[in-house]
Amino acid sequence: MSPIAFWGAVRQGIPRPFLPATAAALVLTVFNLVGTSPAMAHCFAGSRFFPAMLTTDDPCVADELSLPTISGFKTGDIPANRELDISAEFSKRITEDFGVSIGRTYTRLWVPGGPNASGWQNLETTFKYQFLTWPQSEFVLSAGVSVEWGRTGNASVGAEKFHTITPMLWVGKGMGDLPSSFGALRAFAATGQVGYAIPSWRRTVTITSIDFDTGEVDFDEERHPHFLQYGGSIQFSMPYLKANVIDLGLPDVFNRMVPLVEASFRTPVANTIQMANTWDENNRTIGTVNPGIIYVADKFQIGAEAIIPINRASGKGIGWVAQLHFFLDDIFPTTVGRPIIPISARLGP
Amino acid sequence: MKIIRKNLLAGAFLLTSLAAADAHAQLESANPRVGSIVSAAPSVLTLNFSEGVEPAFSTVQVTDAAGRRADAGKPRVNGRVVLVPLRPLAPGQYTVRWRVLSVDTHTTEGSFGFEVRP
Numbered sequence: 101m102s103p104i105a106f107w108g109a110v111r112q113g114i115p116r117p118f119l120p121a122t123a124a125a126l127v128l129t130v131f132n133l134v135g136t137s138p139a140m141a142h143c144f145a146g147s148r149f150f151p152a153m154l155t156t157d158d159p160c161v162a163d164e165l166s167l168p169t170i171s172g173f174k175t176g177d178i179p180a181n182r183e184l185d186i187s188a189e190f191s192k193r194i195t196e197d198f199g200v201s202i203g204r205t206y207t208r209l210w211v212p213g214g215p216n217a218s219g220w221q222n223l224e225t226t227f228k229y230q231f232l233t234w235p236q237s238e239f240v241l242s243a244g245v246s247v248e249w250g251r252t253g254n255a256s257v258g259a260e261k262f263h264t265i266t267p268m269l270w271v272g273k274g275m276g277d278l279p280s281s282f283g284a285l286r287a288f289a290a291t292g293q294v295g296y297a298i299p300s301w302r303r304t305v306t307i308t309s310i311d312f313d314t315g316e317v318d319f320d321e322e323r324h325p326h327f328l329q330y331g332g333s334i335q336f337s338m339p340y341l342k343a344n345v346i347d348l349g350l351p352d353v354f355n356r357m358v359p360l361v362e363a364s365f366r367t368p369v370a371n372t373i374q375m376a377n378t379w380d381e382n383n384r385t386i387g388t389v390n391p392g393i394i395y396v397a398d399k400f401q402i403g404a405e406a407i408i409p410i411n412r413a414s415g416k417g418i419g420w421v422a423q424l425h426f427f428l429d430d431i432f433p434t435t436v437g438r439p440i441i442p443i444s445a446r447l448g449p
Numbered sequence: 450m451k452i453i454r455k456n457l458l459a460g461a462f463l464l465t466s467l468a469a470a471d472a473h474a475q476l477e478s479a480n481p482r483v484g485s486i487v488s489a490a491p492s493v494l495t496l497n498f499s500e501g502v503e504p505a506f507s508t509v510q511v512t513d514a515a516g517r518r519a520d521a522g523k524p525r526v527n528g529r530v531v532l533v534p535l536r537p538l539a540p541g542q543y544t545v546r547w548r549v550l551s552v553d554t555h556t557t558e559g560s561f562g563f564e565v566r567p
Contacts, residue, residue, distance in 0.1 A: 347478065
């Protein structure tokens with residue numbers, strides 16, 4: 101999945117992406133019927149394949165579809181709400197190195213003692229440029245910007261009325277260039293991402309009451325902080341181990357697994373309010389640590405992770421997330437799975 | 450829930466599309482096996498890929514610990530199988546570097562070692 105999921109997710113504990121499913125299916129059907137020509141890969145750097153992840157984003161530009169990503173968890177509110185998110189994300193290469201992702205999430209909230217709510221989160225798009233790929237070092241570096249479009253979701257499930265723009269960096273590094281004496285350690289890889297989220301509104305002021313005799317007006321002010329968003333993964337690639345380090349003769353199902361731990365965090369850094377003894381998510385670092393496993397098939401992958409909040413403001417108890425992810429460059433290599441403009445301006449050998 | 454039904458429908462469409470497409474050519478197995486120690490020097494290296502590969506755009510190099518070429522001649526490709534003739538191998542470590550183009554034009558690459566130890 102992508103970082104799109106990350107922010108709304110971390111706010112209440114989890115990820116979310118994408119487009120209405122039927123629209124995606126229609127688009128894919130149309131692309132499936134027309135067009136021809138070659139395609140490159142999903143996230144490869146030399147021998148290293150970085151799988152798409154569930155909580156953070158892989159460092160590459162690719163043609164892929166996460167449909168669906170489903171997560172269940174309890175929010176950081178007191179008392180905690182129970183939340184179910186169903187999301188999808190479509191990523192499309194415009195050129196070999198530049199791509200766009202569109203994500204959307206449908207949320208169902210169960211509020212203790214209150215009315216339940218359901219609706220769409222804001223539409224999110226990410227523009228990413230994979231400007232450095234170093235195959236021999238299994239190194240990838242990308243930069244881009246993620247935009248959450250205000251007023252495109254339902255306020256009842258927490259969708260904001262303002263936009264949030266987040267310049268981001270993504271990095272991936274495989275350990276395959278270590279000396280062969282390091283053995284199975286060469287199958288490890290790490291990914292990371294960092295962004296700075298800037299809301300388009302500094303604050304929201306809501307009038308709570310007006311005294312018509314005195315003319316006094318009471319109002320609430322909610323500040324919208326800037327956030328530093330960061331996260332990443334540590335992963336052990338069984339496919340890499342088998343093909344590049346040592347073939348242990350394990351059954352194929354094990355050779356396709358990538359155990360990993362993802363983590364994602366958000367820290368307010370500007371336009372904050374100093375408040376003591378508060379659980380407010382806007383005044384402290386929140387995040388989750390998500391251990392899980394991804395099974396990588398030839399043209400799709402399936403992943404599942406536990407969601408462990410780092411503190412009470414990040415959520416209550418352990419949640420879960422699962423995802424079905426399709427490699428469109430393999431499924432539709434001559435149509436939707438290839439760049440619209442097949443040119444490359446990538447750095448590296 | 451409607452949203453779940455829509456997701457399932459779109460997912461079903463994609464799943465039905467999977468059978469018709471080729472994927473990246475991944476190394477499924479090799480002989481000598483990846484990372485293995487063999488007592489008898491092989492005369493041919495065999496690479497089995499998950500997809501068919503294009504002979505004209507696929508290369509395999511075998512080198513010894515000193516970096517000298519140990520392969521003898523061009524690889525022979527038969528669908529998903531690539532056969533690489535080898536020179537007589539002395540005891541020691543060998544490195545295999547391969548790069549192949551699958552029939553649907555995806556390029557993949559990898560490397561591994563094996564050791565001849567009588």
